Amino acid sequence: MHSKKWVFRELVKNENDYQGLLAYACYKMEKDKLAQDLREAHKSEEEVEIALEQFHNASVTKGQLEEFKKKGLKIMTVLTEELDESLINKHNNEIDRLKEQHQKIIKQKDTQHEKLLEKEIKAAKSDLKKELLAKMQKYSLVNTSKMIKILKWIFDGFQSVIAIFILIFSLHLIAYWSSDDAIKSGIISSFWSKVQNVFNNPIPVPEVNLSSININTDN
Numbered sequence: 001m002h003s004k005k006w007v008f009r010e011l012v013k014n015e016n017d018y019q020g021l022l023a024y025a026c027y028k029m030e031k032d033k034l035a036q037d038l039r040e041a042h043k044s045e046e047e048v049e050i051a052l053e054q055f056h057n058a059s060v061t062k063g064q065l066e067e068f069k070k071k072g073l074k075i076m077t078v079l080t081e082e083l084d085e086s087l088i089n090k091h092n093n094e095i096d097r098l099k100e101q102h103q104k105i106i107k108q109k110d111t112q113h114e115k116l117l118e119k120e121i122k123a124a125k126s127d128l129k130k131e132l133l134a135k136m137q138k139y140s141l142v143n144t145s146k147m148i149k150i151l152k153w154i155f156d157g158f159q160s161v162i163a164i165f166i167l168i169f170s171l172h173l174i175a176y177w178s179s180d181d182a183i184k185s186g187i188i189s190s191f192w193s194k195v196q197n198v199f200n201n202p203i204p205v206p207e208v209n210l211s212s213i214n215i216n217t218d219n
Contacts (some may be wrong), residue, residue: 002217003096006060006063007024007027007056007059007060008024010060010065011023011024011065011069011072012024013029018076019069019072019073020069021072021073022071022072022073022076023065023068023069023071024068024072025075025127026068026071026075027068027073030055031052031055031056031059034051034052034055035048035052038051063139083113147178175187
């Protein structure tokens with residue numbers, strides 16, 4: 001005959017085996033219920049003891065022990081779910097408060113970042129304006145007027161070169177058409193020589209020596 005202690009050891013492996021402890025509690029509750037039902041049925045104590053002994057012998061079988069373990073697991077699951085729900089409900093206000101606080105912190109940081117970014121943009125624009133102003137101040141009006149004078153001088157000199165070229169061309173053209181064939185080649189050579197001198201030394205304006213051009217006015 002198996003002892004009650006043996007049933008406990010079969011169901012409970014160690015002090016942290018909560019499923020086993022609940023399974024043993026199920027065994028004890030069913031045994032106690034059986035005893036109460038028999039007493040309410042006006043059974044004698046001897047009859048009750050015999051029935052309980054039979055219940056014990058049936059409970060220590062492998063199949064019945066597994067049933068007690070399943071019941072223990074079911075109770076543990078229900079208790080865990082109820083405990084979790086109770087803890088969640090208990091801390092719901094705290095969770096909501098933490099969420100609200102977190103959102104406020106995020107919003108404050110976003111506002112700070114926006115202000116800092118706006119400040120940096122304004123500072124960059126201000127620095128750019130200062131830099132451009134400094135560059136404009138360094139480039140004085142005197143330099144500008146000098147540049148204008150140089151450009152004007154170049155333009156005027158270019159006009160002078162064109163005018164000289166036209167004058168030389170005209171004089172040599174007259175000399176060419178009014179001269180004999182023997183000296184026309186000399187006139188052409190003289191023309192290209194004068195043009196070369198003009199473009200090599202456009203300023204100051206070279207004087208055209210008309211005496212060097214042999215113009216035959218007889219024809």
